[in-house]
Amino acid sequence: MELSISTESNADDKSYVRNQMAAFNQKHFPQELRGRYQEVNVFLKDADGHIHGGLVGEICWNWLEIHYLYVDEQLRHGGYGTKLLDEAERIAREKKCDFSKLDTLSFQALDFYKKQGYETYGVIPNAGGFEHYYLKKDLS
Numbered sequence: 001m002e003l004s005i006s007t008e009s010n011a012d013d014k015s016y017v018r019n020q021m022a023a024f025n026q027k028h029f030p031q032e033l034r035g036r037y038q039e040v041n042v043f044l045k046d047a048d049g050h051i052h053g054g055l056v057g058e059i060c061w062n063w064l065e066i067h068y069l070y071v072d073e074q075l076r077h078g079g080y081g082t083k084l085l086d087e088a089e090r091i092a093r094e095k096k097c098d099f100s101k102l103d104t105l106s107f108q109a110l111d112f113y114k115k116q117g118y119e120t121y122g123v124i125p126n127a128g129g130f131e132h133y134y135l136k137k138d139l140s
Contacts, residue, residue: 029061036061038095042087044071044080055084057102064092064139066102069109081109085116089139098140106131 022037036059043054053071057064066088071080089100102118104110105127113135114120122134 036095040064040088040091042084042091044075044084053080053084055088057088059092059095059097062096062098064088064097064100066100069102081112082116089137093139098138100137100139101135103132103134106133110135 038059040057040059041054044052046052052075054068055066055070056068057066059065066085069081069084071078071084092100100118102113104113107130110120110133116137118135118137120133121136124132
């Protein structure tokens with residue numbers, strides 16, 4: 001069989017890789033953690049249903065992973081980021097998650113996350129000229 005490397009992709013290709021990796025991981029995690037996956041999406045909307053921010057993440061086995069947290073610039077410092085984060089963490093605790101993890105760049109929200117109880121466990125210098133921080137918070 002002759003194989004080649006390709007950079008072309010489609011939804012089926014991505015699903016194949018994601019599903020195969022999940023199947024491999026399933027073999028290694030304890031039985032009580034298998035199948036524990038859930039998207040966690042929390043949004044900030046006005047009375048008309050227009051979105052002004054949100055948190056996009058997922059529960060994976062025993063942790064919450066936050067991929068994106070955004071609040072419109074004119075609404076920042078109004079406590080909305082904290083409310084979004086609190087709700088996602090509430091869901092994670094309800095689902096028996098032990099910790100939450102996320103990453104942020106030095107020009108983004110490092111101080112905000114630290115105020116919310118997150119601790120830095122890794123830093124990559126010179127990520128586009130900035131520091132790339134990895135943070136974790138115990139939820140138990």
